[in-house]
Amino acid sequence: MNIQDLLKLAGVAIVVIGLALRLRTTLVVVVAALVTGLVAGLPLFSHEGFFQQLPYLTKPGQTGIINTLGRAFADNRLMTLFIITLPAIGLAERHGLQEQAANLIRKIHAATVGRLQIVYQLFRVLHGLMGIRLNGHPSFVRPLIFPMSVGAAQVSGSAPRAVASRSITTDPSPDNSLATAGSVPRAVASGSITTDNPLATARGTDPIERIKAANAAAENYGNFYGQNLSPVQAGILLVYGVMQGLGVTVGVWDLVKYTIPIVGASIILAIIQFSWLDRSLGKMAEVKR
Amino acid sequence: MMTSIFSAVFSLDAVYVLTGVVLLIFALMTFADRGNPRRVGSGFFWFTLGIIFALGSVMPHWLTGLLVLFLVTLDGLGRVSRGSHQPDQSSQAGRAKALGNRIFIPVLAIPIVTFAFALIFRWLGMDANRGALVGLGFGGLTAMFACLILTRSDARSLMNEGRRLNEAMGAVNILPQLLASLGVIFTAAGVGALIAQGIQQIIPANNLFLLVLANCLGMALFTIVMGNSFAAFPVIATGVLVPLIIKPFGVDPAMAAIITLTAGSSGTLMTPMAANFNIVPAALLNMRDQYGVIKFQLPFALTIWSFHVVLLWLLIKIS
Numbered sequence: 001m002n003i004q005d006l007l008k009l010a011g012v013a014i015v016v017i018g019l020a021l022r023l024r025t026t027l028v029v030v031v032a033a034l035v036t037g038l039v040a041g042l043p044l045f046s047h048e049g050f051f052q053q054l055p056y057l058t059k060p061g062q063t064g065i066i067n068t069l070g071r072a073f074a075d076n077r078l079m080t081l082f083i084i085t086l087p088a089i090g091l092a093e094r095h096g097l098q099e100q101a102a103n104l105i106r107k108i109h110a111a112t113v114g115r116l117q118i119v120y121q122l123f124r125v126l127h128g129l130m131g132i133r134l135n136g137h138p139s140f141v142r143p144l145i146f147p148m149s150v151g152a153a154q155v156s157g158s159a160p161r162a163v164a165s166r167s168i169t170t171d172p173s174p175d176n177s178l179a180t181a182g183s184v185p186r187a188v189a190s191g192s193i194t195t196d197n198p199l200a201t202a203r204g205t206d207p208i209e210r211i212k213a214a215n216a217a218a219e220n221y222g223n224f225y226g227q228n229l230s231p232v233q234a235g236i237l238l239v240y241g242v243m244q245g246l247g248v249t250v251g252v253w254d255l256v257k258y259t260i261p262i263v264g265a266s267i268i269l270a271i272i273q274f275s276w277l278d279r280s281l282g283k284m285a286e287v288k289r
Numbered sequence: 290m291m292t293s294i295f296s297a298v299f300s301l302d303a304v305y306v307l308t309g310v311v312l313l314i315f316a317l318m319t320f321a322d323r324g325n326p327r328r329v330g331s332g333f334f335w336f337t338l339g340i341i342f343a344l345g346s347v348m349p350h351w352l353t354g355l356l357v358l359f360l361v362t363l364d365g366l367g368r369v370s371r372g373s374h375q376p377d378q379s380s381q382a383g384r385a386k387a388l389g390n391r392i393f394i395p396v397l398a399i400p401i402v403t404f405a406f407a408l409i410f411r412w413l414g415m416d417a418n419r420g421a422l423v424g425l426g427f428g429g430l431t432a433m434f435a436c437l438i439l440t441r442s443d444a445r446s447l448m449n450e451g452r453r454l455n456e457a458m459g460a461v462n463i464l465p466q467l468l469a470s471l472g473v474i475f476t477a478a479g480v481g482a483l484i485a486q487g488i489q490q491i492i493p494a495n496n497l498f499l500l501v502l503a504n505c506l507g508m509a510l511f512t513i514v515m516g517n518s519f520a521a522f523p524v525i526a527t528g529v530l531v532p533l534i535i536k537p538f539g540v541d542p543a544m545a546a547i548i549t550l551t552a553g554s555s556g557t558l559m560t561p562m563a564a565n566f567n568i569v570p571a572a573l574l575n576m577r578d579q580y581g582v583i584k585f586q587l588p589f590a591l592t593i594w595s596f597h598v599v600l601l602w603l604l605i606k607i608s
Contacts, residue, residue: 246481
């Protein structure tokens, strides 16, 4: 491997380091693209028209980096088509879309904490199937699923009433609890950071902490694996576009088809994990008695 | 004559122009939004993106490329921010009750129209993929009209609500497009070939299982470091998946590609770099251990990642 080959990997390094340092993502990606092209000896512009007269910027017979960037960006507009769905979703939200969805969740009568998580995960898979994208942590998990889980734990006796109600009431709960997708930072600002709970037992054995972790996990499991069930979702469109750029044509419906076994596995694994959670919560309750 | 009108109206370009117009309307509202501390920068960002959407098929590529650099510079300088969105607060809860489950109608119209277009395109012997994308555009349009009729709102509040959601996501909206472009430039510069060479020096080209393992492991590791499986996918696809697995073994590309992507999602479950999904929720829920969510997800993530490796290998073997 010669020096120029190694330098070509600079773009990969820039992406990895830039994102790890949490620099502005869009800038990191485009700088990586420009640097990679330049070290590979590609010209900035194609050798055509007006640009032929400029020194250094072009090389005969080679496509410029800026031209490639422009063509690829235009070819991949399909990935950002979801913007056209935003006005309707936004207006529906303003007229109670999330409140109505929350009403549906409240009607769930799950006997145990674990079963509630599974039902919620399925509810999020359904979102994916309908092509709806949202971050459910601020809009469903914090305001609804967590209190409902604590309620279920109290009914089945695995969460001591005092601890449970304390955790809820001392939380300065985000006032914009039905906030919209993407509003996480705001919700955090009005929420609070981890506090010490003197009533809790050793780390990892506190039932309330386990329940909280399970709530967030159910959201992520349902969101990550369910979102590929619709061809209008970003992941499917990204794969379609990237493969197209590599000269390989894939069908969006085929992508959806082959994600089904993965969704199935994610649901089965979650059922196993959440059943174990129910069992360990039950044991904790017995130890306390 | 009829067919040419039909194919012009129901084309991907028509949908791009439509989306461009929506973005231009967002931009004009942002320019006029005195509640946005960076209304000029933000306005220009959405305006430029709108121009690229509407005219991207006819503009010379170098111009589109320069406009992309302009977009990224605006965002890099921190000139893109959210505006103020004062909705009419007139009895939201009351309306929610009045509409009930009917509020789901416009939202459900989007996937239904998308699916219908894909079916119609296939029935007419055209590309069903294109049908789904055109359907997404017209689904959005149908949903807008359904929502306007249902809620008796005006077009202005419709667009203002769209702008609210769009600005809440912000400049990150264009990230998938940028990442796909990065993949194309990696290919042009020969980066993919280089990574493929490197892996071939370690793994024999005929050892399918080890190649599948390297593919899924690379995807998960890149995702763990970058916190984003969408960013990892172009790198792995150009360097490993296409040159070392899909092409030499004649594998169904759709199957291999989507399994590779979700192998990355398993990485997302394990990394604090995906703060939105793993760290922020721990804070939202007041957890004592900020890594509590990741610890809970770890056994699940490792198991489902292994399942990806085995599934991909088996599906290639039996085909």
